[in-house]
Amino acid sequence: MRTAYLEGRSIAALARDHDVSRGAIRTAAAGLLPEYTAVDPGAPAPELAVALDMPGKVADFLSTANLEPSERATPDQGVTVRRGQGYTLRVTAVPAIHRRLLDLCQPLDGTRAPR
Structure with missing residues (x-):
């Protein structure tokens, strides 16, 4: 599934292929999604208000x-x-x-x- 995602398959298509929710696919591919990838893994997390x-x-x-x-x-x-x-x-x-x-x-x- 991760390989298919990296090859360009959409989350919706993968969810249909595996008969699971889109959320399950997002969870499985979380490390591959750009919005979840840290720019600098060693950087401290920002303080939240x-x-x-x-x-x-x-x-x-x-x-x-x-x-x-x-x-x-x-x-x-x-x-x-x-x-x-x-x-x-x-x-x-x-x-x-x-x-x-x-x-x-x-x-x-x-x-x-x-x-």
């Missing part, structure tokens, strides 16, 4: 903090979610930005940031 809810008190504190442009964009693009009398700010960013913002909020906790 994560959505977190930030308490309003933290968001207010960060609005006055001295943030870098990439850090400033995170709360600025957040979505406000009302919670009773307060609110939370749903922010989406890579984990490194979330960690940096968390470190900046240490004065709210009364502790120092870890080094």
Whole structure:
């Protein structure tokens, strides 16, 4: 099946020939499909963005903090979610930005940031 795929047979034709779904053929040929082939196999995977809810008190504190442009964009693009009398700010960013913002909020906790 893999040889036939490499010779130019379509996924649909192979699925009909073998009486299986197209998904089964894609799974079998996954390493051969260009969209699943890594450009550099040794390259680290990119960090995916994560959505977190930030308490309003933290968001207010960060609005006055001295943030870098990439850090400033995170709360600025957040979505406000009302919670009773307060609110939370749903922010989406890579984990490194979330960690940096968390470190900046240490004065709210009364502790120092870890080094």
